[in-house]
Amino acid sequence: xxxxxxxxxxxxxxxxxxxxxxxxxxxxxxxxxxxxxxxxxxxxxxxxxxxxxxxxxxxxxxxxxxxxxxxxxxxxxxxxxxxxxxxxxxxxxxxxxxxxxxxxxxxxxxxxxxxxxxxxxxxxxxxxxxxxxxxxxxxxxxxxxxxxxxxxxxxxxxxxxxxxxxxxxxxxxxxxxxxxxxxxxxxxxxxxxxxxxxxxxxxxxxxxxxxxxxxxxxxxxxxxxxxxxxxxxxxxxxxxxxxxxxxxxxxxxxxxxxxxx
Amino acid sequence: xxxxxxxxxxxxxxxxxxxxxxxxxxxxxxxxxxxxxxxxxxxxxxxxxxxxxxxxxxxxxxxxxxxxxxxxxxxxxxxxxxxxxxxxxxxxxxxxxxxxxxxxxxxxxxxxxxxxxxxxxxxxxxxxxxxxxxxxxxxxxxxxxxxxxxxxxxxxxxxxxxxxxxxxxxxxxxxxxxxxxxxxxxxxxxxxxxxxxxxxxxxxxxxxxxxxxxxxxxxxxxxxxxxxxxxxxxxxxxxxxxxxxxxxxxxxxxxxxxxxx
Numbered sequence: 191x192x193x194x195x196x197x198x199x200x201x202x203x204x205x206x207x208x209x210x211x212x213x214x215x216x217x218x219x220x221x222x223x224x225x226x227x228x229x230x231x232x233x234x235x236x237x238x239x240x241x242x243x244x245x246x247x248x249x250x251x252x253x254x255x256x257x258x259x260x261x262x263x264x265x266x267x268x269x270x271x272x273x274x275x276x277x278x279x280x281x282x283x284x285x286x287x288x289x290x291x292x293x294x295x296x297x298x299x300x301x302x303x304x305x306x307x308x309x310x311x312x313x314x315x316x317x318x319x320x321x322x323x324x325x326x327x328x329x330x331x332x333x334x335x336x337x338x339x340x341x342x343x344x345x346x347x348x349x350x351x352x353x354x355x356x357x358x359x360x361x362x363x364x365x366x367x368x369x370x371x372x373x374x375x376x377x378x379x380x381x382x383x384x385x386x387x388x389x390x391x392x393x394x395x396x397x398x399x400x401x402x403x404x405x406x407x408x409x410x411x412x413x414x415x416x417x418x419x420x421x422x423x424x425x426x427x428x429x430x431x432x433x434x435x436x437x438x439x440x441x442x443x444x445x446x447x448x449x450x451x
Numbered sequence: 452x453x454x455x456x457x458x459x460x461x462x463x464x465x466x467x468x469x470x471x472x473x474x475x476x477x478x479x480x481x482x483x484x485x486x487x488x489x490x491x492x493x494x495x496x497x498x499x500x501x502x503x504x505x506x507x508x509x510x511x512x513x514x515x516x517x518x519x520x521x522x523x524x525x526x527x528x529x530x531x532x533x534x535x536x537x538x539x540x541x542x543x544x545x546x547x548x549x550x551x552x553x554x555x556x557x558x559x560x561x562x563x564x565x566x567x568x569x570x571x572x573x574x575x576x577x578x579x580x581x582x583x584x585x586x587x588x589x590x591x592x593x594x595x596x597x598x599x600x601x602x603x604x605x606x607x608x609x610x611x612x613x614x615x616x617x618x619x620x621x622x623x624x625x626x627x628x629x630x631x632x633x634x635x636x637x638x639x640x641x642x643x644x645x646x647x648x649x650x651x652x653x654x655x656x657x658x659x660x661x662x663x664x665x666x667x668x669x670x671x672x673x674x675x676x677x678x679x680x681x682x683x684x685x686x687x688x689x690x691x692x693x694x695x696x697x698x699x700x701x702x703x704x705x706x707x708x709x710x711x712x
Contacts, residue, residue, distance in 0.1 A: 237544075283498075283557030285603030291552045296544030327602055334595040341588055342546030 197397040199390045202409055204354040206417035219259075219420045222427050227264055229430035233298060234268035236435040240295035240344045243302045243426065246312075247351030248389050249382045250361035251412050253304050256351065259419035260426065261302060270295070273304040286310040286328060287335050294339055300426075307332055308396060315392045316385060329399040336405045345429055346405050349422055350393065351412035355386040458658040460651045463670055465615035467678035480520075480681045483688050488525055490691035494559060495529035497696040501556035501605045504563045504687065507573075508612030509650050510643045511622035512673050514565050517612065520680035521687065522563060531556070534565040547571040547589060548596050555600055561687075568593055569657060576653045577646060590660040597666045606690055607666050610683055611654065612673035616647040 206215075233239065245253050261269055272293045281289040287307055295301035311328050314320045320328070336346050353361070362383050365375035401407050408425060412418040467476075494500065506514050522530055533554045542550040548568055556562035572589050575581045581589070597607050614622070623644050626636035662668050669686060673679040 280557060283559070284555060285599050285605075287599060288552060288555065291549060294545060294549065296541060298544070331595070331599050331602070334592070334599075338546050338548060338592050338595075341592070344546075 197394045199352065199394060202352055203411045204352050204357060204413040205411050206414055207411075210417055210420075212414070212416050215420050216416055219416075219423060222420070222423050223263055226423060226427050226430070229427065229435070230264050230268055230300060232435040232437055233300070233430060233433070234265065235298075235437050237298040237438075238343065239433055239435065240297050241300045241426070241429065241433075242295055242339060242344050242346045243300065243422075244306045244308070244346065244348040245302065245304055245351065246306060246308050246349070246393075247412060248353060248358060248386065248393075249379070250358050250365075251351040251353045252361075252415055252418065253351060255415055256419050256422060257302060257304060259415070260423045261300075264300070268298065269300045269302070271302040271304060274306060274309060285331075287331060291335070295344060297343060307335070308400070311396060311400075312389065312392050315395075316388045325395070326399070329396075332400050333402060333405075336400075340405065345433065347425060347429060348405065348407045349425075350397070350407055350409050351418055352409055353412050355383075357413040358386060359383045458655045460613065460655060463613055464672045465613050465618060465674040466672050467675055468672075471678055471681075473675075473677050476681050477677055480677075480684060483681070483684050484524055487684060487688050487691065490688065490696070491525050491529055491561060493696040493698055494561070494691060494694070495526065496559075496698050498559040498699075499604065500694055500696065501558050502561045502687070502690065502694075503556055503600060503605050503607045504561065504683075505567045505569070505607065505609040506563065506565055506612065507567060507569050507610070507654075508673060509614060509619055509647065509654075510640070511619050511626075512612040512614045513622075513676055513679065514612060516676055517680050517683060518563060518565060520676070521684045522561075525561070529559065530561045530563070532563040532565055535567060535570060546592075548592060552596070556605060558604060568596070569661070572657060572661075573650065573653050576656075577649045586656070587660070590657075593661050594663060594666075597661075601666065606694065608686060608690060609666065609668045610686075611658070611668055611670050612679055613670055614673050616644075618674045619647060620644045 233241070245256065247253055257271055261271070270293075274290070277289065290303075290307040293301060293303070311320075311325050311332070315322075315325055339346055362379045365371045365379060397407055397409070408421075410418050410421045494502070506517065508514055518532055522532070531554075535551070538550065551564075551568040554562060554564070572581075572586050572593070576583075576586055600607055623640045626632045626640060658668055658670070669682075671679050671682045
C-alpha cells in the first residue's frame with residue numbers, strides 16, 4: 191500500500207541521496223559505461239529481446255544532456271533515439287499511440303524516447319486539450335500498449351527526471367544569461383517556470399494510473415546532472431545484466447525473427 | 452446469451468438467405484453503390500471520422516473479388532486497401548500489431564484490410580507457431596487495439612466471408628482447370644482444402660474471444676459472390692448513413708486534426 195505522499199512531487203527529493211558523492215560517482219559511471227557497452231553488444235548480437243527507455247521530465251530537466259551522457263559510446267547501430275515533437279497533422283489524424291508504436295524497438299535494439307506517449311496525457315491536460323475522461327481512457331490504453339510490448343520481448347524502462355521548482359527556474363534563466371545555453375531559449379520559457387505546479391499535478395496522476403508493478407516508473411532526482419545520468423545508466427546496466435543476452439555461436443545460429451513468432 | 456451453436460461454422464449458412472434473389476440483389480447493389488459513393492465523399496470532406504474494414508475468410512473465400520465489387524467506383528483518394536502478406540523479418544522483430552497499427556485509417560479515410568491482425572491468431576495457430584496461452588494474450592491485445600481505434604473516431608467493421616468446405620474445394624480445383632483462374636494457383640492449394648476443419652476451429656475461437664458487442668463480427672454467407680458483395684456494401688452503406696458525415700461549409704472550416712486532439 192502506497193503512502194499518501196508516494197507521488198507527492200513537492201516532497202520527492204530532487205538531489206542525490208546523501209551516500210552519493212560526485213567524484214566517486216563519476217568514477218563508478220566510467221566502469222558502468224564500459225560494462226554497458228559490452229552488454230549492449232550482446233543484446234544486439236543475440237537479436238531476441240529489446241529495450242525501450244522512456245524519458246520524461248519537465249522543461250529543463252536535462253533530458254538531452256542525459257541521453258548524451260548515458261548513450262554516447264554505445265554502438266549507434268544498436269541504439270536509436272526518437273524525439274517526439276508537437277504532433278503533425280497526419281499524426282493527429284490517428285489515435286495518439288499510432289506515431290509512437292511505429293518507433294518501438296525491434297529485437298536486438300535499444301530505443302530511447304525523448305518525451306513519449308506520456309505527453310499525450312501531460313501537456314494535453316495542462317493545455318486543456320483533452321477531458322479528464324479522455325485522460326483516463328488514455329491511461330488504460332497506455333497500460334495495454336506497454337503490456338503488448340513487454341509480451342513481445344521488450345523491456346520498458348520509464349524514467350521521470352525530477353527537478354525542483356527552484357532548479358527549473360534557475361536553468362530556464364541561465365538560457366538567457368549563458369551564451370552557450372542561449373540557443374535553447376525560446377519564447378515562453380518564462381511561462382514554463384510558472385507551470386511547474388500544473389505539471390506536477392498531471393505527473394502525479396500519471397504515476398498513480400500508469401505505474402503497474404510490471405512496468406513501474408523510476409523517479410530520478412535530477413537537480414545534479416552527474417547523479418541522474420548515473421542513476422539511469424546503472425538501471426539500464428542492471429536490466430541488461432538481468433536479461434543476460436548471449437552471443438549466438440555463429441551467424442547462422444543468430445535467430446531469424448521467424449523463429450520467435 | 453448465445454446458443455452453443457452460435458459460432459458453429461459447420462452449421463452457419465454459406466448461401467444467401469432465401470429472400471434474396473440474384474437479379475433483384477444486383478439491381479439493389481447498383482443503388483447502394485451510388486449512395487455509397489456520395490456518402491464516402493462526405494466522409495472524406497468532413498475529415499473527422501474514419502472506417503476500417505477488416506476482411507477475413509479462408510482461402511478462396513473471395514476476398515479479392517469482393518474488394519473489387521464493393522470498393523471500385525469510390526473515390527480512390529479516400530480509400531486504401533492494404534493486403535497483409537507473410538510478415539517480413541523486420542515486422543516479426545516487433546509485436547504482432549506493429550505493422551497493422553501503421554496502416555490504420557486517418558480521419559476522413561476508409562481503409563480495407565485484406566487479411567489482418569487476425570491472421571496472427573489464425574494461421575499461426577493452424578501451423579502451431581504460437582501456444583494457446585499466447586493466442587489468449589493476443590485476443591486481449593486485439594480487443595484493446597480495436598477499442599483504441601474506436602476511441603479515436605474509427606468505426607471498425609469486421610467481416611468473415613464464410614465458404615462451405617465443399618465450395619472451397621471446388622474453387623481451389625477451378626484454379627487448376629480454369630485458364631483465367633490458373634494464375635491464382637499455388638503449390639499447396641490441395642492441402643489448403645484439407646485444412647478447412649483446422650481453420651474452422653481457430654475461427655470459432657476468434658468469434659468467441661474477439662467479438663465484443665461494441666465491435667462484433669459480421670459472418671457473411673460467401674458461396675455466392677453476388678450476395679456477399681451486397682451484404683458487405685450494404686453494411687458499409689448503413690454504417691455511413693448512421694455516421695451521417697457532413698460537408699464543411701468551406702475549406703477553412705474543414706477541421707484541422709489539431710482541433711480534435
